[in-house]
Amino acid sequence: MEPDPFEAQAKANESYRALGRYVSEFSRLVWWMRLLAASTVAKPGAFSLAEMTLGEATAQPISNAFFGICKTFLEPDEDRIADRLRKRVNEAITLRNDFAHGDWFIGWKRLHADGSVPANSEDPFLTRIRPTRKAGPRDERDYLPADLDELSDELVVLRNLVAEFGMVATSSTNDPVLQALRVRDLFTFADGEVCRDGPRADDVPTLDRR
Numbered sequence: 001m002e003p004d005p006f007e008a009q010a011k012a013n014e015s016y017r018a019l020g021r022y023v024s025e026f027s028r029l030v031w032w033m034r035l036l037a038a039s040t041v042a043k044p045g046a047f048s049l050a051e052m053t054l055g056e057a058t059a060q061p062i063s064n065a066f067f068g069i070c071k072t073f074l075e076p077d078e079d080r081i082a083d084r085l086r087k088r089v090n091e092a093i094t095l096r097n098d099f100a101h102g103d104w105f106i107g108w109k110r111l112h113a114d115g116s117v118p119a120n121s122e123d124p125f126l127t128r129i130r131p132t133r134k135a136g137p138r139d140e141r142d143y144l145p146a147d148l149d150e151l152s153d154e155l156v157v158l159r160n161l162v163a164e165f166g167m168v169a170t171s172s173t174n175d176p177v178l179q180a181l182r183v184r185d186l187f188t189f190a191d192g193e194v195c196r197d198g199p200r201a202d203d204v205p206t207l208d209r210r
Contacts, residue, residue: 022151
């Protein structure tokens with residue numbers, strides 16, 4: 001039986017949807033960091049000018065500026081929270097760079113060198129070629145729509161943590177409850193991860209910081 005071209009296109013479209021969602025969620029993470037960095041250093045009425053200084057910066061310099069600014073307001077016992085969030089953001093940036101600069105194959109069929117068809121022959125995959133990579137220059141990974149959606153869900157969680165961390169650290173918020181908090185009031189660091197379960201976490205409703 002010949003493969004159904006409409007079914008194949010529907011599968012490809014689902015991958016395109018999931019990949020587009022990932023790109024969108026990542027952009028919101030960067031937007032929050034740029035917004036909070038600019039609002040912290042802006043003179044009254046000059047936010048747009050402060051934001052302009054980061055307007056053409058890529059994700060990594062924005063992240064560096066954001067966490068550098070935040071850490072100037074932290075006390076020593078809060079540094080681990082900032083460092084872990086920064087590491088997670090850096091990991092997200094590395095993956096996004098792979099997604100943005102790698103080669104996507106969606107709707108393609110793969111064959112083994114001997115001509116046989118692998119079980120995952122129709123799965124979408126990403127190839128990233130980096131000549132100096134220790135494990136070898138070519139890195140190839142499958143990304144099903146469900147995988148991309150899971151990564152997007154993780155970005156939403158990270159974005160919300162980073163947004164609230166930044167608002168509390170810099171007091172760049174009109175929310176009087178957040179303004180009265182310190183980072184350690186909202187977040188804890190346990191088992192190598194940042195958790196939103198500090199002693200006053202219940203004072204702030206959990207919201208999707210879009």
